Amino acid sequence: MLIELLQQRRSTRQFKTDKITSEQLEQLTEALLRAPTSRGRNPWHFVVVDDPQLLSQLSKAKAHGAEFLAKAPLAVAICADSAVSDVWVEDCAIAAIILQLTAESLGLGSCWAQMRLRSDANGHSAEANVREILNLPMGWNVDCIIGIGQPVQRLAGHPRASLPDGKIHRNRLPK
Numbered sequence: 643m644l645i646e647l648l649q650q651r652r653s654t655r656q657f658k659t660d661k662i663t664s665e666q667l668e669q670l671t672e673a674l675l676r677a678p679t680s681r682g683r684n685p686w687h688f689v690v691v692d693d694p695q696l697l698s699q700l701s702k703a704k705a706h707g708a709e710f711l712a713k714a715p716l717a718v719a720i721c722a723d724s725a726v727s728d729v730w731v732e733d734c735a736i737a738a739i740i741l742q743l744t745a746e747s748l749g750l751g752s753c754w755a756q757m758r759l760r761s762d763a764n765g766h767s768a769e770a771n772v773r774e775i776l777n778l779p780m781g782w783n784v785d786c787i788i789g790i791g792q793p794v795q796r797l798a799g800h801p802r803a804s805l806p807d808g809k810i811h812r813n814r815l816p817k
């Protein structure tokens with residue numbers, strides 16, 4: 643049941659050194675390609691990275707919050723040709739969460755590293771840094787990079803009572 647997966651899901655930023663198997667990679671990439679997109683335009687491109695040197699470079703593409711990529715056995719850069727769809731951001735975000743939930747369903751952990759609208763310690767665009775590190779064409783935007791691997795430690799899911807029930811509204815909001 644998906645709800646059980648969601649009840650247990652947490653972001654994972656520390657990974658064991660175990661490699662992702664080819665069977666796991668096949669399932670992760672199939673899940674990505676099954677992500678729905680607006681008008682079926684599939685503006686995205688997914689760059690699967692397991693080269694430790696590239697992972698180290700990607701971990702420094704922005705100033706904070708991408709350090710965990712350096713020791714992830716696998717990272718997937720979620721990119722898109724923004725000329726193909728005006729809603730590429732939404733399409734990328736959907737693909738990213740599908741990737742994360744598929745990883746979770748395979749017993750793996752993952753974490754999102756935001757790249758779009760972020761910059762490095764010198765104020766350079768994180769997206770431009772990723773484009774350079776991975777040799778991406780100029781027209782491609784980079785939404786985020788998802789780091790994936792075996793979790794060192796499994797954090798407990800958020801307790802039901804801690805969820806912000808006040809965010810759910812019925813019919814109209816009161817005036």
Ligand SMILES: Cc1cc2nc3c(=O)[nH]c(=O)nc-3n(C[C@H](O)[C@H](O)[C@H](O)COP(=O)(O)O)c2cc1C
Nearest residue numbers: 651652653654655706707708753754755756757800
């Ligand atoms: C759009 C988005 C951007 C995020 N960016 C980062 C990031 O750059 N670095 C990071 O370590 N975590 C990032 N996260 C993970 C969140 O910090 C995490 O999901 C949130 O704190 C809740 O924790 P949980 O996933 O363990 O429930 C991002 C999550 C989302 C959805």
